[in-house]
Amino acid sequence: MIPLPAPKPDVLARRAQIVAALQAIIPGDGVISEALRLKPYETDGLSAYRQPPLAVVLPTSTEQVAAVLKYCNAQGVRVVPRGAGTSLSGGALPLADAVVMGLMRMNHIKTVDYENRLAVVEAGVTNLGITKHVEADGFFYAPDPSSQLACMIGGNVMMNSGGAHCLKYGVTANNLLGLTFVTIEGEVVQIGGTYLDAPGYDWLGIITGSEGQLGVVTEVTVRILRGPEGARAMLAAFDSIEVAGQAVDAIIGSGIIPVALEFMDRPCIHACEAFAHAGYPLDAEAMLIIEVEGNVEEQDRLLSWIKEICNRFNPISLKVAETAEESLAIWKGRKGAFGAVGRISPDYLCMDGTIPTGELPFVLKRIGEMSASYGLQVANVFHAGDGNLHPLIMFDANNEASFHAAENFGADILKLCVEVGGCLTGEHGVGIEKRDLMPVQFTPLELDQIRALKAAFDPQWLLNPAKVFPLEGNPIFATIPVLNAA
Amino acid sequence: MLSSTIVPKSEDAVASIIAAAAAGGERLAIEGNGSKRALLRPVRATRTVSLRGLSGITLYHPTELIISARAGTPLPEIEAALAEHGQHLIAEPPDLAALFGSSRPATIGGIVATNLSGPRRIAWGAMRDHVMGIRAVNGKGEIFRSGGRVLKNVTGLDLCKLLTGSHGTLGVITEVTLKVLPAPKASGTVSIHVATLEQGIAALSAGLGSPFSVSGAALLPEGEGAVAHLRIEDFAESVAYRCGRLRDDMARFGAASVQMETQMLWQGIRDAEPLGATPEEAIWRISVQPSAAPGVVAQLRAAGGTKFLLDWGGGLVWVAAHASEAAHQAVVAAALWAQGSYTLFRAPEALRSTVAVLPDELPALAAIARRVKAVMDPAGLLNPGRMRAGQ
Numbered sequence: 026m027i028p029l030p031a032p033k034p035d036v037l038a039r040r041a042q043i044v045a046a047l048q049a050i051i052p053g054d055g056v057i058s059e060a061l062r063l064k065p066y067e068t069d070g071l072s073a074y075r076q077p078p079l080a081v082v083l084p085t086s087t088e089q090v091a092a093v094l095k096y097c098n099a100q101g102v103r104v105v106p107r108g109a110g111t112s113l114s115g116g117a118l119p120l121a122d123a124v125v126m127g128l129m130r131m132n133h134i135k136t137v138d139y140e141n142r143l144a145v146v147e148a149g150v151t152n153l154g155i156t157k158h159v160e161a162d163g164f165f166y167a168p169d170p171s172s173q174l175a176c177m178i179g180g181n182v183m184m185n186s187g188g189a190h191c192l193k194y195g196v197t198a199n200n201l202l203g204l205t206f207v208t209i210e211g212e213v214v215q216i217g218g219t220y221l222d223a224p225g226y227d228w229l230g231i232i233t234g235s236e237g238q239l240g241v242v243t244e245v246t247v248r249i250l251r252g253p254e255g256a257r258a259m260l261a262a263f264d265s266i267e268v269a270g271q272a273v274d275a276i277i278g279s280g281i282i283p284v285a286l287e288f289m290d291r292p293c294i295h296a297c298e299a300f301a302h303a304g305y306p307l308d309a310e311a312m313l314i315i316e317v318e319g320n321v322e323e324q325d326r327l328l329s330w331i332k333e334i335c336n337r338f339n340p341i342s343l344k345v346a347e348t349a350e351e352s353l354a355i356w357k358g359r360k361g362a363f364g365a366v367g368r369i370s371p372d373y374l375c376m377d378g379t380i381p382t383g384e385l386p387f388v389l390k391r392i393g394e395m396s397a398s399y400g401l402q403v404a405n406v407f408h409a410g411d412g413n414l415h416p417l418i419m420f421d422a423n424n425e426a427s428f429h430a431a432e433n434f435g436a437d438i439l440k441l442c443v444e445v446g447g448c449l450t451g452e453h454g455v456g457i458e459k460r461d462l463m464p465v466q467f468t469p470l471e472l473d474q475i476r477a478l479k480a481a482f483d484p485q486w487l488l489n490p491a492k493v494f495p496l497e498g499n500p501i502f503a504t505i506p507v508l509n510a511a
Numbered sequence: 512m513l514s515s516t517i518v519p520k521s522e523d524a525v526a527s528i529i530a531a532a533a534a535g536g537e538r539l540a541i542e543g544n545g546s547k548r549a550l551l552r553p554v555r556a557t558r559t560v561s562l563r564g565l566s567g568i569t570l571y572h573p574t575e576l577i578i579s580a581r582a583g584t585p586l587p588e589i590e591a592a593l594a595e596h597g598q599h600l601i602a603e604p605p606d607l608a609a610l611f612g613s614s615r616p617a618t619i620g621g622i623v624a625t626n627l628s629g630p631r632r633i634a635w636g637a638m639r640d641h642v643m644g645i646r647a648v649n650g651k652g653e654i655f656r657s658g659g660r661v662l663k664n665v666t667g668l669d670l671c672k673l674l675t676g677s678h679g680t681l682g683v684i685t686e687v688t689l690k691v692l693p694a695p696k697a698s699g700t701v702s703i704h705v706a707t708l709e710q711g712i713a714a715l716s717a718g719l720g721s722p723f724s725v726s727g728a729a730l731l732p733e734g735e736g737a738v739a740h741l742r743i744e745d746f747a748e749s750v751a752y753r754c755g756r757l758r759d760d761m762a763r764f765g766a767a768s769v770q771m772e773t774q775m776l777w778q779g780i781r782d783a784e785p786l787g788a789t790p791e792e793a794i795w796r797i798s799v800q801p802s803a804a805p806g807v808v809a810q811l812r813a814a815g816g817t818k819f820l821l822d823w824g825g826g827l828v829w830v831a832a833h834a835s836e837a838a839h840q841a842v843v844a845a846a847l848w849a850q851g852s853y854t855l856f857r858a859p860e861a862l863r864s865t866v867a868v869l870p871d872e873l874p875a876l877a878a879i880a881r882r883v884k885a886v887m888d889p890a891g892l893l894n895p896g897r898m899r900a901g902q
Contacts, residue, residue: 140716141800141826163722185665196663198672199640212875220798221826222626222637224854224869225898226681226880230639230672234665254722274574280597280693323749379661382575411662412575451663459666466666471655474886475668481882493667 027457029076030491030502032122036079036102043102044080047124050092055130057081066107066125070172071115071458073372073428078105078119085130087205087213087243094241095211097124103487104209106237108149108180111172113375114456116184116236120491128179131243134158143202143219145246148179152186155247164249167194170452171363178245185234187452189359192410193284193318194250196452198233205244206232209483219246231478236454237489239482253318256284258352259328259345261335262309266290267386269311272338273409274382276315276331283331285316287359288409290389293366293417296404297358300365305358306342313409314359316352362406363417370402370419372428376435378442379451382412391441392416399434401427413451414442440465455493463495472498518564522646522654522685528560529683530652533890541679541894543583543618547625549611551678551868553860554894562620565685568592570660577643577660579688582620589619599694602638603629605781611857612790620684626676629781630727630742633719633823635692639675644688647674649681650888660688673883679894681887695744699754700727700773703739705765708805711737712825714764716801719824721760723753729780730821732808737821739764742777786820788831793858795832795842799851801825807845814841834858839866846870869898 036043044058057063058080068075079102084090097104103123110117119125131147137159138144144166146155152173155166169188170176176186182204187196194200203217206228217229232239263269273286289297289305289312298305305312313335317327328345335343346352358365366373380388389405396403407414416438420431439449439459443466449459463472476494480486486501496502519525532539540556542548544563562583570579573596580589586604593599604622608615623645628637644658647670657670674682701718705711708730715728718741727742741761743753754769761767770776779785788794799807804825811817811830815838820829832838839855839862846853855868872880884891 138800138802139720140713140802142716142719142824143800164720185669187663191663195636195640198669199636208875208879210875214873214875216876218850218852219800220851221632221823222628222639222676222798223852224676224798225872226883227626227639227672227676228876228879230669230675233672234669238668251720251722253724277576277693278574280696282692319749320752323752326746326748379659379663381572381577381661383572408663410576413661413663446659447661448659448664448666450666451661452665454665455667463667468655470653471657471667474649474653474655475670477886478668478670478673478883481886482879484882 027461028496029120030496032120033101036122040079043100046096047080047082047093050096051082051084051089055083055085066119066127069110069115069117070113071118071456073422074115074118074457076119076121078123078125079121081125081127083127083130087207090126090241090243091207091211091213093124093126094207094209097487098209098211098485101485101487103490105489106183106241108177109151109175111176111180112184112454112456113377114450114454114458116454116456116492118457126241128243129177135244139164141219142249143246144249145244146178148243148245149177152176152178152181159249163251165252166247166249167200168197171360178247179242182233182242182245183235183237184452184454187413189285189287189408192286192408193282198230200248201229201233201245202248203246204229204232204242207241207243209240209488217246236456236493238479238493239488254320255324255349256316256318256352257324257328257346257349258314258316258355259331259343260312260314260355261343262306262312262341263338264310264341266311266389268338269313270382270385272313272335275334275337277410279330279334281327281330283315283410284318285314286408286410287314288407289359289362290405292402293362293404293406296365296369297362300368301358301361303354303358304344309341314355359406366404366417366419372420372422374418374420374431374435376414376416376418376438377450377453378439378447379411379413380442380445380447382409384445385412388414388441388445392438395434395437399430401431401434412447436462457492460493461495469498516559516561518561520564522565522648525560525683525685526648526652526654529648529650532892533651536890538892538895541683543621544585544615546608546613546615546617547611547621549857550625551863551898552896553864554897556895560683562683562685563618569686573598576662576691577688578691579644579660579686580619581686582618582684584619585616586619586622587616593691594694597694598691601631601635601641601690601692603631603781604638605629607782610783610794619687623675623687624677624679624684630729630777630822633728633826634724634726639672641690642671642675642687643690645671645674645684646686647682647684650890650893658688662690678897680897681884681893683893697747697750698742698744698773699750699769699771700776701741701754701757701761701767701769703761703765703767704736705739706736708732708737708808710764711739712801712804714739714761715741715824717760718757721757723757727777728824730825731785732819740776742773780820780822783820783829786829786831787818791834792831793834793838793862794856795830795853796856797828797830797842797846797851797853799826799828799846799849803849803851804828807849810845810848811841834862836862836866867899871899
């Protein structure tokens with residue numbers, strides 16, 4: 026288990042007073058303090074960790090967010106910002122002495138401006154909610170994390186979320202124009218605006234992906250894009266992982282940029298097929314889903330070129346969707362991959378390292394060996410164009426030894442990712458989950474420097490503390506005895 | 512004035528020079544080839560550190576869409592290496608040697624430190640969007656890295672973005688790793704003669720709002736009217752098809768025509784050639800939402816004879832005018848009116864050392880900026896005064 030810092034006794038002792046002060050800022054039902062109603066907030070997508078917070082606030086305006094932060098800063102109270110709570114890295118895990126600030130009631134789309142191709146939305150609007158709002162007019166918001174039905178744009182900004190289509194459209198950071206940002210002192214500042222590339226330091230860039238460490242985002246100005254005339258997928262299956270990897274290299278080497286290029290290994294193909302009946306080839310060791318865009322002729326042309334390339338690698342099967350419905354069927358299995366694995370194993374850890382794509386055969390071979398030595402099954406699904414791996418490690422949460430083994434297995438995979446030139450996390454964030462692995466990727470000096478930058482925004486370390494940066498070597502936590510999570 | 516230039520040959524040498532300068536309280540101007548020395552405010556330093564001695568591509572894996580190069584590598588060298596494999600720098604960084612009167616090419620470190628992007632920025636992102644990894648030396652002489660050599664990475668705070676566009680004031684970039692993409696096989700341009708700038712912006716917005724993946728959208732004023740250009744880059748068959756569809760759609764804005772292989776036109780726009788600035792004139796860049804651009808132009812025209820070039824769908828307004836404080840104040844007022852931002856991009860030293868070449872930060876952000884600077888460069892020795900007085 027990953028240690029959390031001990032709660033501040035003085036804050037716990039003042040709980041009633043703090044709750045009353047928060048109620049004065051957010052009247053009505055916007056402050057939660059009863060044990061039973063705190064329960065839904067005690068964990069996030071990393072559900073192995075649970076910790077009820079001191080209280081939850083559900084502000085409805087930037088002014089309320091600012092007032093709560095100002096109060097907490099003055100009182101030395103820790104704050105854990107939360108969107109939909111879908112973080113897979115424990116980014117929204119509460120601390121016993123922290124106020125969870127849930128932004129889900131700030132869920133209004135304030136402006137849609139097609140001429141300037143932007144939308145101003147509150148932090149609690151869901152990712153898919155933006156696209157749903159503009160799709161009748163042919164537009165969409167590009168980043169599409171698997172949790173897009175539930176996850177909120179504020180959380181997307183904080184995690185710099187990606188998705189299946191970032192090879193072409195980029196991640197969250199590449200699709201933002203501005204933020205309404207509230208500092209821990211309660212100052213409201215506009216970062217960026219409705220235009221591109223404000224001169225000066227790139228606050229938008231450093232805040233995006235900062236995992237709630239620097240401030241709270243209440244409004245986001247996103248770029249919205251006009252969708253292509255159409256898109257279609259194909260499926261290519263191979264009898265070895267190496268060969269599938271070579272096919273990926275050949276496609277990219279040919280100058281084609283597919284809008285998505287997804288890779289699944291044998292266990293994942295089987296899990297998804299059993300779940301979605303998408304017609305996946307069960308005899309394949311590796312399968313690619315490749316999507317292209319354009320009008321029908323353009324799609325036909327690109328797909329026939331890709332087919333020709335894949336044919337050089339003796340595919341077991343090649344299936345080009347003839348219609349949009351067939352495309353959806355191909356995607357159905359992939360989109361449901363996490364749920365499909367959940368049917369085989371009630372509990373799984375979803376890892377998120379990135380590797381140079383050339384290292385793929387080696388890394389997947391090593392993961393297979395680790396799977397055998399840990400005695401835990403693993404299914405691999407990932408974004409092949411950008412090398413972002415998602416090994417799903419299956420375990421039994423009712424068996425503590427199994428959970429420990431799964432955590433160690435996951436840590437070994439991530440260390441391997443760093444070893445081959447990659448990184449600990451491609452899109453899920455460090456959170457609590459990968460916090461103590463940070464020294465694998467960073468030198469002590471580099472860690473000190475980013476910790477000092479965190480402190481430049483949040484001098485008292487009140488914002489989402491105990492995440493991202495290892496506790497060890499951090500003077501702010503040095504004198505506090507360390508406890509295990511529940 | 513600058514008394515001497517040091518040209519370190521290794522990252523370790525850069526680190527020792529900076530550590531020594533920090534210990535001795537010396538201030539340093541940081542540059543690559545110095546091709547953009549006339550950008551922003553003049554640096555007050557005793558010595559210049561040029562990164563041109565740190566040169567060469569260190570890693571290039573075409574199928575991984577990744578290239579790494581030392582900071583002093585000339586941009587043309589990188590572009591040539593990519594072209595050999597049919598790839599390119601996505602943000603289409605400009606060659607501003609002519610604009611800044613330099614005889615030397617830009618370096619990749621300088622392009623990243625200034626976050627300069629060309630017309631493709633509107634569709635494919637800025638330089639800052641493609642910096643996947645960075646090695647740098649902070650103001651204490653410590654070497655650090657951020658990011659890496661993979662395309663997706665959210666591990667820790669993103670110092671690649673913080674350093675990109677920080678004009679060497681937070682750290683000395685020694686090596687960068689960039690995402691690259693296959694270069695398009697063909698390109699074509701739909702040009703529309705419009706009667707007013709408003710119509711021109713409407714045409715660009717319609718083009719960018721079309722499903723045809725427009726990768727350049729510029730407006731060149733001509734008298735009262737203008738010519739709007741929309742670029743398509745892709746495989747030849749797609750370019751022909753989409754240009755045809757766009758031309759038909761654009762006819763409602765004015766006479767529209769299609770031209771193939773228009774690289775020279777876009778290279779000119781990238782380097783701000785159609786602006787037609789004389790060497791004596793000052794140049795500004797104003798960032799606004801496109802719909803505000805005609806208003807900005809109208810205001811500046813009313814303030815005196817000025818030249819314009821609009822890129823990024825109208826979101827980037829290049830302005831050239833007589834180098835005076837009055838002209839600068841007119842630009843500041845227009846940017847403020849449009850709720851946008853501005854940069855005094857080129858001006859004689861007298862002007863750029865007296866006016867605010869960038870807008871001031873809001874007080875809460877200025878306080879954070881001071882603390883960030885104190886972390887990265889506590890002695891304030893890196894490019895002092897480059898972006899703002901005292902910063």
